[in-house]
Amino acid sequence: MTVAEVMVELAALEDPKVRAVNQQHGDDHGVNLSELRAVAKRLKTQHELARQLWATGDGAARLLAILICRPKAFEPVELDAMLRAARTPKELDWLVNYVVKKHLHAEDLRLTWVDDPDPMVAAAGWMLTTDRVRKQPEGLDLAKLLDVIEAEMKDAPGRLQWAMNESLGHIGIEHPQYRARAIDIGERLQVLADYPTSRGCTSPFAPSWITEMVRRRQTV
Structure with a gap:
């Protein structure tokens, strides 16, 4: 066609x-x-x-x-x-998840994007960072990532804030040695604490999310 x-x-x-x-x-x-x-x-x-x-x-x-x-x-x-041409959340999410994550240069792009002044571009960098936190954390400075999240997430624009919160949550879920600090950061920043959550769904508020996911894994 x-x-x-x-x-x-x-x-x-x-x-x-x-x-x-x-x-x-x-x-x-x-x-x-x-x-x-x-x-x-x-x-x-x-x-x-x-x-x-x-x-x-x-x-x-x-x-x-x-x-x-x-x-x-x-x-x-x-x-x-x-x-940089993506205009909508769906375009951003699909491009990162369906294309960039499969690319041989995904890590180079992550490093290029994560500190970009454009919050949509930086959000993509944090999405790739979350993927590494979950699947390939070797070589990541998780303590430094928490420092950046602690300093910047509270005032970050919406999509970037969401992406940073995902990294915070997965650091706490996947890495027990950083769990207490991740929960503490979430408690102090209160990012997404009031996010509307349907019955039966897990809140994206990092302390609640981390606690619930850890509980589920321990009961399996």
């Missing part, structure tokens, strides 16, 4: 109700994600088409591009440009 043909198909899937819900979360497309994934499954991997779809700037087209691209085929400088 050509880009024009894909865009016609995406336009046909547009649902005003889906768009209205997505806009409440900062996203700018009106295509049901299950239907979008069905389109991706049919198209299969088409890296050049993915590049062209991303270049349209359309929200649904960009998410589709992420689903049909070949992550390791991007150059690091290309991923950096794509991240």
Whole structure:
């Protein structure tokens, strides 16, 4: 399919109700994600088409591009440009989780992004940092990460604050030697302490989250 043909198909899937819900979360497309994934499954991997779809700037087209691209085929400088062009939380999350984390230069990009003055870019760096805290902590200075979180998370913009809080939570969950300090930082900063949480779900407030996840692991 050509880009024009894909865009016609995406336009046909547009649902005003889906768009209205997505806009409440900062996203700018009106295509049901299950239907979008069905389109991706049919198209299969088409890296050049993915590049062209991303270049349209359309929200649904960009998410589709992420689903049909070949992550390791991007150059690091290309991923950096794509991240800086991402406009919505969903674009940021999918680009980092589905593409950057699979790239051979993910660690180089993490180091480039984590201290970037653009909070959306820095959020991506912290998302990659959380992934390392969970899966490959060797070589990370966890005490230094806690120092940065303690000093900067309270006043960080929303998406960056959320990403830093995820790192704080996973340091406390995965690394017992830092658990007490992670909980103490969360208690003092009170970040996300009032976040609305549905019945049966775990609060993202770090002290509650850490305590509950540790309890679950101990009862397995």
